[in-house]
Amino acid sequence: MSMMTNMNANMNExxxxxxxxxxxxxxxxxxxxxxxxHYVMSLLVASMVIGGIALSWALLGNLGGxxxxxxxxxxxxxxxxxxxxxxxxxxxxxxxxxxxGVGALVAALAMLPVLRLRGPYFAxxxxxxxxxxxxxxxxxxxxxxxxxxxxxxxxxxxxxxxxLSSKSGAYFVILSIVLVFAxxxxxxxxxxxxxxxxxxxxxxxxxxxxxxxxxxxxGMMLLLSAFMCGVVGAFNAHYISFLxxxxxxxALWVTIPIVAAIFGGYRSITxxxxxxxxxxxxxxxxxxxxxxxxxxxxxxxxxxxxxxFSPDGLLPLLRKLFKGKFTRSKHAAT
Amino acid sequence: xxxxxxxxxxxxxxxxxxxxxxxLGLALVFGAMRVINLAQGELVxxxxxxxxxxxxxxxxxxxxxxxxALVVVCLTSALVYFVVGRIKKDREINSLxxxxxxxxxxxxxxLLVWKADIRxxxxxxxxxxxxxxxxxxxxxxxxxxGVSLLMMAGLWWWxxxxxxxxxxxxxxxxxxxxxxxxxxxxxxELVSFIVAGxxxxxxGVALFSYGVISPAYGGVLTVKAFIITVLAGVGSIPGVLIGxxxxxxxxxxxxxxxxxxxxxxxGMGLFLLxxxxxxxxxxxxxxxxx
Numbered sequence: 358m359s360m361m362t363n364m365n366a367n368m369n370e371x372x373x374x375x376x377x378x379x380x381x382x383x384x385x386x387x388x389x390x391x392x393x394x395h396y397v398m399s400l401l402v403a404s405m406v407i408g409g410i411a412l413s414w415a416l417l418g419n420l421g422g423x424x425x426x427x428x429x430x431x432x433x434x435x436x437x438x439x440x441x442x443x444x445x446x447x448x449x450x451x452x453x454x455x456x457x458g459v460g461a462l463v464a465a466l467a468m469l470p471v472l473r474l475r476g477p478y479f480a481x482x483x484x485x486x487x488x489x490x491x492x493x494x495x496x497x498x499x500x501x502x503x504x505x506x507x508x509x510x511x512x513x514x515x516x517x518x519x520x521l522s523s524k525s526g527a528y529f530v531i532l533s534i535v536l537v538f539a540x541x542x543x544x545x546x547x548x549x550x551x552x553x554x555x556x557x558x559x560x561x562x563x564x565x566x567x568x569x570x571x572x573x574x575x576g577m578m579l580l581l582s583a584f585m586c587g588v589v590g591a592f593n594a595h596y597i598s599f600l601x602x603x604x605x606x607x608a609l610w611v612t613i614p615i616v617a618a619i620f621g622g623y624r625s626i627t628x629x630x631x632x633x634x635x636x637x638x639x640x641x642x643x644x645x646x647x648x649x650x651x652x653x654x655x656x657x658x659x660x661x662x663x664x665x666f667s668p669d670g671l672l673p674l675l676r677k678l679f680k681g682k683f684t685r686s687k688h689a690a691t
Numbered sequence: 692x693x694x695x696x697x698x699x700x701x702x703x704x705x706x707x708x709x710x711x712x713x714x715l716g717l718a719l720v721f722g723a724m725r726v727i728n729l730a731q732g733e734l735v736x737x738x739x740x741x742x743x744x745x746x747x748x749x750x751x752x753x754x755x756x757x758x759x760a761l762v763v764v765c766l767t768s769a770l771v772y773f774v775v776g777r778i779k780k781d782r783e784i785n786s787l788x789x790x791x792x793x794x795x796x797x798x799x800x801x802l803l804v805w806k807a808d809i810r811x812x813x814x815x816x817x818x819x820x821x822x823x824x825x826x827x828x829x830x831x832x833x834x835x836x837g838v839s840l841l842m843m844a845g846l847w848w849w850x851x852x853x854x855x856x857x858x859x860x861x862x863x864x865x866x867x868x869x870x871x872x873x874x875x876x877x878x879x880e881l882v883s884f885i886v887a888g889x890x891x892x893x894x895g896v897a898l899f900s901y902g903v904i905s906p907a908y909g910g911v912l913t914v915k916a917f918i919i920t921v922l923a924g925v926g927s928i929p930g931v932l933i934g935x936x937x938x939x940x941x942x943x944x945x946x947x948x949x950x951x952x953x954x955x956x957x958g959m960g961l962f963l964l965x966x967x968x969x970x971x972x973x974x975x976x977x978x979x980x981x
Contacts, residue, residue, distance in 0.1 A: 424784050426729075426791060470966055477727040480787050481917040482966070488914060489959045496952055608910065612795055619788060651803040657795030664789040665777045 380627065381536075398524035400641060401634075402596065405531040408633035409589035411614035412535060413582045415623040416542050420554045421578030422561075426611055427468075427483035428586050430490040431461040433605035435587025436594035437494055437501055440510045443595070445500075450511050454591045461587020464490060465580050472575055491606035506601030513595050527596050534592060538585050539626050545581075546626075550574065609653075613637060616656045619663045622670025632670070698826060699947040703940030705832040708839030711935035712894040713912055714919035715846060716887035718931060721920075722863035723883035725783065726775055729790040731891060732912030733797035734771075738764045738895025739904045740801055743810050746899075753812055753900050754834075760892040767797075768888030772881050794909060802906040811903040835897035842893055846886070847928050859883050911955065918962045937961065 410428055417423050438460025443453040471482040494501045501507065512522035513530060520526050545551055554574055557564045561571050590610075594600050613636060614629070621632020636656070644652040667674045717731045728734075738760040745756035771793055778785045812818065817831040850856040859879045861869040866876055898904060898912075915938060923934030938958050945957035 418784075422784075424787050426787075470963075473966070477721070477783060477787055478921070481727060481729075481914070482921075482962075484910075485914050485918060485959055485962060488911070488955060492953070492956050492959075496956075608907075615788065615791070648803065650807075651799035654796055654799035654803065657792045657797075657799065660792030660795065661774060661789055664785050664792065665774060668778070668780065668785050 377627075380631075395524055398528055400638060402524065402528050402531055403641075404634045404637035405528065405535055405630075406589055406593050406596075407613050407617055407637045408630035409531065409535045409538065409592075410586055410610060411617040411621075411629035411633045412538055412542065412626070413585035413589070414614050415618040415626075415629040416545075416585070417578055417582035418618070419624050420546065420551065421575050421582070422554075422558050423483075423575065423579065424480045425483050425582070426480055426615075427485075427487035428582075428614065429606045429608060429610040430464060430483075430487040431583040431586035432590035432593075432610045433494060433602070434464040434490055435461040435590030436600055436605045437507075438587070439591030440507050440594045440600050441500055443511045444507065444509075450514050450595055451516075454588055454595070457591025457594070458584040458588035461583045461590065462580050464587075465583030468579065468583075469576055472572055472579070487606065487611075491602055494602040494606065501600075501602070504602055506599060506604070508599050510594055510598045510600065512598055513592075522596075527592075531589070531592055531596075534588060535630060539630070541581075542626050550577075554578070612653060612656060613640065616660045616663075619660060619668070620671055624669060628670050694825065695947050696944065699943040700940055701826040702828060702832070703943035704936050705828055705836045705939070706943065707932065707936030707939035708836040709894045709897040710915060710919060710939055711932045712839050712842060712890045712897075714916040714923070714931050714935055715843070715928065716890040716894075717913070717916045718920050719846075719859070719883050719890075720887050723859050724775070724880045726786040727790070727917075728771060728775075728884075728887065729787060729913055730771060730794040730797055730909075731887065731916060732914075733794045733801075733909035734764050734768055734888060734891040735895040735898060735912050736801060736904060736906070736909040737767060737797060738892045739899040740805050740810075740895075742812075742896045742899040743805065743904070746812060746814060752814055752816060753896055757892065757896050760896055761889060764892040764895065765885050765888035768884045768891065769881060772884035776877070776880070794913070798906050798909055801909075805906065807906060809903050809905045810899070812900050814900070817900050829901050831897070831900035835893075835900060838893060838897065842890065843928055843932060846890070849886070850928075855879070855882055915958060918958050921962055922965055 410432060413431075414425060414428050417425055435457035439450075439453040439457030442448040442456055443450050448456065468483060468486055471479055471486070474482055495504050497503075513527060514521060519529075521530050553564060553569045557569065557571050557574065565571050590605070594605070614633065617633035617636045618629040619632070620636050621628030621630070623629055636659070640652060640656060644655040648654060663671070713731060713735055716734075717728060720726060720728045720731075738756075741760045741763055742753040742756040745751050745759065746753045771790065774793065775782075775786050775789060778789060812831070817829065817834075819830045821828050821830045821833045823833070848856075850860055858869065858874045859882060861872065861874055862876045862879045869879075870876060919931060919934040919938055921934075922937055923930035938961065941957040941961050942954045945953050
């Protein structure tokens with residue numbers, strides 16, 4: 358019996374591995390077909406940017422149990438840090454990307470006092486923080502160029518003969534970033550920390566009693582999430598070579614990732630990224646054509662519908678449906 | 692200089708009146724249902740835009756928009772309640788995401804209907820100067836400060852004296868005991884959303900009468916309302932009024948002494964200060980810290 362379950366577990370693992378490999382092949386191979394089509398490639402890059410933010414948002418929500426409406430702050434701070442470092446201090450772009458993440462992490466350090474606050478208060482406090490950073494970026498004109506913004510931000514370099522500033526080059530950069538984050542996320546979830554965090558999700562007080570410092574753990578999740586989001590913001594800054602406060606700190610960088618993460622299921626790792634691609638493409642190709650100026654209206658509607666009808670995401674819902682059929686047929690066989 | 696500062700204090704005080712209405716709406720719903728309505732600022736803005744339409748479309752004084760705004764905003768608020776009520780699990784987290792989504796819908800709906808332009812009143816009656824001793828303000832500011840005080844007095848009476856108000860308080864302090872006393876919590880929750888809608892309707896018309904509005908402003912209003920509740924603690928109406936006046940004064944002083952671009956930063960600064968020094972708010976409330 359135990360062997361059976363073992364085999365089952367192995368099979369499940371194998372299946373999820375093959376599925377993951379298939380997904381990876383799709384991510385790498387698919388775009389190669391469109392490598393010459395700039396429009397398709399730019400859509401894919403943008404959707405992976407959203408996917409990266411959604412992943413960092415979901416990490417905070419899933420492991421840290423915190424809902425953030427302030428990820429635009431991390432995105433914007435990461436973008437500005439990297440852009441300013443590479444423009445004014447001559448830091449190489451690929452190093453600046455990482456330092457952008459560090460910048461966002463430092464911004465998150467300033468948010469740590471907010472961890473004193475419980476659920477809804479935390480969410481609102483982090484929303485307030487995002488406003489602070491936008492105002493700072495607008496007012497600190499000597500560094501950030503103020504509301505006029507920064508232009509001619511150095512593009513991604515050419516590495517080993519591969520022009521990373523081209524659309525397909527940029528796609529592979531952002532894809533690798535998101536993949537690395539996904540691996541870190543997966544490792545973390547399987548580690549002791551992940552276990553403690555999951556236990557914390559059940560009962561924070563009980564985990565504290567057995568000696569887990571829940572505030573430190575939550576703080577670490579906030580910093581990690583901020584770092585990830587900052588690197589994605591930095592990538593985006595070098596990719597489009599232009600920044601202004603209203604763009605870098607736009608509420609869009611919060612809304613679409615949240616919709617994506619909820620749509621794909623924020624408790625899984627692939628969910629937010631797949632959700633991002635689906636939601637972003639839907640938004641750009643369908644909604645934007647129907648309602649050009651207020652197309653986010655549909656995203657809001659989607660979010661409301663998801664929370665009411667299937668808060669764990671569309672993928673888990675579908676999976677449950679298919680699994681139901683699968684197990685039923687197995688029962689019929691035995 | 693001291694005159695300028697006094698004038699700033701006075702403007703801040705007047706501004707605090709309508710801030711208090713928004714914050715009370717947020718606090719009331721939170722008390723009754725443990726739900727933060729992130730769309731509260733958008734409800735206020737909706738009312739402001741209705742006032743704009745009444746003024747520009749029908750050529751009437753924005754004050755006359757109040758009845759229409761009341762109906763529309765209260766219905767919208769009730770609708771928010773019904774959607775929030777359909778959440779099945781993890782209500783604390785999911786209601787945040789849900790009301791955030793409703794906020795996005797409202798913001799973009801307003802963007803579609805009223806466009807992204809900045810609007811303000813053109814009513815001369817509203818903009819006429821009102822002089823009170825050494826202090827200057829617009830007529831609308833004084834008018835709506837008075838209205839806010841009346842609303843707060845009414846709310847206080849309602850919460851402490853009327854049956855429904857006491858039911859709302861009973862549910863917010865002990866849900867199960869209130870049920871045993873024959874109170875239907877669902878009903879008091881709906882009532883609290885509708886009262887929050889009434890407050891938002893008045894605050895919105897006030898906002899349009901003395902300020903400028905644009906579709907993206909709703910989120911800022913929600914944040915301000917939240918800052919006030921952090922300053923005050925959710926408990927008492929006078930506490931919220933004091934918190935709101937503090938925020939209004941901090942903003943007005945920043946505008947006078949520094950620049951208007953930093954106006955919003957003042958509130959944030961105040962918020963951080965309180966968070967660091969007095970994490971339980973100026974008037975102490977339990978249960979907010981993790």
